[in-house]
Amino acid sequence: MPYPETVNLAFNRAVIEPEFAFSTPDRDVPAAPGYWLVLRENALLVRPSPTDGRPELPLGPGPLAGPYAVPPVFVGTYRGRPLRAARLAPEAAVAPGLVAVPAGYRATELDEKLLTLAGIARQVLHWRDRSRICPACGGAPREIAGTFGARCPSCAREYYPRLHPAIIVLIARGDEYLLVRKPGWPQGQYGMVAGFVEFAESLEECVVREVAEETGLAVDDIRYVGSQNWPFPSQLMAGFTARCAGGSLRLDTNELEAAAWFSAKNPPPVLPAASSIARFILDHHAADMVAAALARK
Numbered sequence: 613m614p615y616p617e618t619v620n621l622a623f624n625r626a627v628i629e630p631e632f633a634f635s636t637p638d639r640d641v642p643a644a645p646g647y648w649l650v651l652r653e654n655a656l657l658v659r660p661s662p663t664d665g666r667p668e669l670p671l672g673p674g675p676l677a678g679p680y681a682v683p684p685v686f687v688g689t690y691r692g693r694p695l696r697a698a699r700l701a702p703e704a705a706v707a708p709g710l711v712a713v714p715a716g717y718r719a720t721e722l723d724e725k726l727l728t729l730a731g732i733a734r735q736v737l738h739w740r741d742r743s744r745i746c747p748a749c750g751g752a753p754r755e756i757a758g759t760f761g762a763r764c765p766s767c768a769r770e771y772y773p774r775l776h777p778a779i780i781v782l783i784a785r786g787d788e789y790l791l792v793r794k795p796g797w798p799q800g801q802y803g804m805v806a807g808f809v810e811f812a813e814s815l816e817e818c819v820v821r822e823v824a825e826e827t828g829l830a831v832d833d834i835r836y837v838g839s840q841n842w843p844f845p846s847q848l849m850a851g852f853t854a855r856c857a858g859g860s861l862r863l864d865t866n867e868l869e870a871a872a873w874f875s876a877k878n879p880p881p882v883l884p885a886a887s888s889i890a891r892f893i894l895d896h897h898a899a900d901m902v903a904a905a906l907a908r909k
């Protein structure tokens with residue numbers, strides 16, 4: 613399979629185009645009825661479809677009853693109507709006719725589109741929540757038209773939404789690949805080495821460092837696979853494959869509780885979540901990577 617390719621995964625905007633068009637809060641027409649992305653803790657409030665019971669976004673004129681942890685924000689249009697996101701306070705009641713369904717990356721009741729829309733809500737509301745107070749002077753920043761940024765009226769500093777780049781990498785050795793496990797994960801669940809990019813570091817350098825820190829292994833033949841927006845709360849995951857080039861397995865026990873080599877014949881007991889780039893890499897690239905490693909022998 614060619615590298616790189618487009619990754620159409622949950623949480624990437626392509627999943628909800630062309631029904632969704634991103635735009636900024638100042639484009640809202642407040643009186644216009646629209647769709648609502650309402651989060652309460654880790655759940656999205658949905659309305660079961662009257663025809664088949666499948667979850668749908670509530671559609672209506674006004675905001676749902678609060679109290680709000682983060683008040684409504686216009687995030688664009690969905691199916692030609694305004695789309696607004698809000699976060700209810702944990703103690704807020706769920707309005708009649710709505711149901712709170714889990715909206716995390718392991719959620720199973722929401723399809724990819726609703727997961728992605730919930731991700732947009734999560735990310736925008738996280739930013740709104742974190743940008744209410746100017747960290748420099750304690751002022752109250754106000755929206756900058758045409759952006760999701762904010763300018764502090766007291767000290768004139770400007771703030772813009774931030775995403776945090778991180779890498780995730782599948783390490784191959786012959787016909788095997790290495791997966792790791794963090795404490796507290798569901799039984800049998802394994803994932804890939806992953807971590808945040810540090811100061812003065814490229815994505816490839818981050819791959820080498822994270823693999824060395826977490827596993828003690830050296831890697832080469834680092835190949836970019838694709839990326840996924842990861843709104844938990846605001847990461848951008850860059851996916852890679854790499855070849856084990858030596859070293860011996862030595863786990864960072866502060867972060868990981870286990871690591872193991874798996875293969876096509878010996879897969880992990882529980883695969884990474886279907887909506888994750890980890891699963892995408894396993895499904896699309898593990899076989900290619902192993903074939904390439906064997907061809908080089």
Ligand SMILES: [Zn+2]
Pocket residue numbers: 746747748749750751764765766767768769
């Ligand atoms: Zn300020």
